[in-house]
Amino acid sequence: MKPEGRLDIAAGFASTTGRREDNQDFGAVWLGNDGERARHGIAAAVADGVGGARGGRVASETTVRAFLDAYYALPETNGIAAAASKALASVNQWLNQIGRTDDALAGCATTFTALVLRGRRATALHVGDSRAWHFRDGQLHRLTQDHTLPQPDQRHILYRAVGIEPTVRLDVAVQDLAVHDRLLITSDGVHGTLSDRAIARLLDQRGSAQADADAIVAAAYAAGSQDNMTALVIDVVALPAIEQDMLAALAAALPVGATPQTGDSVDGFRLDRLISDGRYTRLFLAEDMVAGGELVLKFPKPALLSENGARLAFLRESLVGARIDDPYVGGAIAIAPERQSQLYIAMPYLPGETLEERLGRTPVTIDRGVQIAAQLARGVAALHRRGIVHRDIKPENVILPEGGGLKLIDLGVARLPRVEEFAQDEIPGTPSYMAPELYEGERGSEASDQFALGVTIYRLFTGKYPFGEVEAFSRPRFGQPVPPSRYRADMPGWLEATILRAIAVDPSRRFGDVLELVHALESGAAHAVRRPEARPLIERNPVLFWQLVSLVLAIALVASFATR
Structure with missing residues (x-):
């Protein structure tokens, strides 16, 4: 399972005087207790003082301390940006006044760059020429812009900072987070000497946050920096679950566009190959022309699926992808809201084949088939533990990656707690895998998932359907299934009994839950299951x-x- 309910980070801070006589930089990270972290998040800030030696240090340290004290004292209902502006208003006014009236602190001011991590987002708050960065998958992205004069010989002159103007004006940027992301704040003594590429290379070392903060400062000094040098590194260790309301709002805001074709480009993704063209969705292998790499994009078919149904599918797949971290369940990839212009789902690309494609070749051995069946059953059990019912388990929705293992995919039709249900005529399922109770009006349960899983395992070994293939919109007759040993003479009795129990017409005759089925498959002949006959x-x-x-x-x- 993915960690839920708590944001966790690792932080490293390094600051040195360098070749100057004193250090006018100041930085801090406030982790807060559980209540503060839930309400306000985690805050980190770096300030680089300007003015006289004493005045610069007074400005930077006072600003960071005043910000942290005031921000956590304000109600979280203010929002991060508004709370930060309020938190800095008093100290800005004080610095602006004292810098004009106190000769010892004449002209004192400071840059200020902070990152507030709350939920699954980081908010950058910035004024001056310190910088905040986001690093993911080898790519470094700057979140801030310097407030310095554009002329080459005047780029060291600030026109905005805390204390320069009567009212402080903060730039605000928001960055969605993923586990293993790195965030960085630097003073200009670092990035004024090191290139973006050099900083990215140092972050890509993936040492501890403290070791890499030290390495960045050391590299800036070795490169000849003449200023104070400060680096604050944050590693995202764990994130809370994606908020359902957040995803619902995103789904409601995205238009349902026309279904694209191979060769089209959508939001910087080039659709290179059609993977599948189903009843309600179309899947493409896509190239990310912005960040690089391959992924799978799933688009709804608005002609066949209502807009509400398409949005519900988006919500389901996104929620399951955010909440389930299991080796046998496929996930979803978060797309930055500012990038996504229409409704679709992004998923990891897993080179390999579907179980349906595998069935088209030579039959699997009993041992290999039991291994596949047990892995698939474990994936289903992982969903059931979270109250999620898949509702469309079948060989087409099982990926066998080239490197081994298994992934159960297509979670857009899953039944989730507290998520609105599809319209009656859009209830999902593939007829040949649907349990008898679904034809009586049930909406899907763990027992009906077990039935579909049993039919899938039956087909894995035999290539046949236990009750015959069912045509769309027809109502099958559920009699006695054909024993799988009729098609596989080498099938052990315990395995046949296990499969027949999973596909029992009466739900009460099936296994109590899918974990019991897992146990029966994995224990095998050592704990043979007695044939029902x-x-x-x-x-x-x-x-x-x-x-x-x-x-x-x-x-x-x-x-x-x-x-x-």
């Missing part, structure tokens, strides 16, 4: 049993009279 007749049909007993007794009685 092997139960005594008195248990399977007590009326017939006593009828036969009565018939035998009657025959014996007639025979006894005849022999007298």
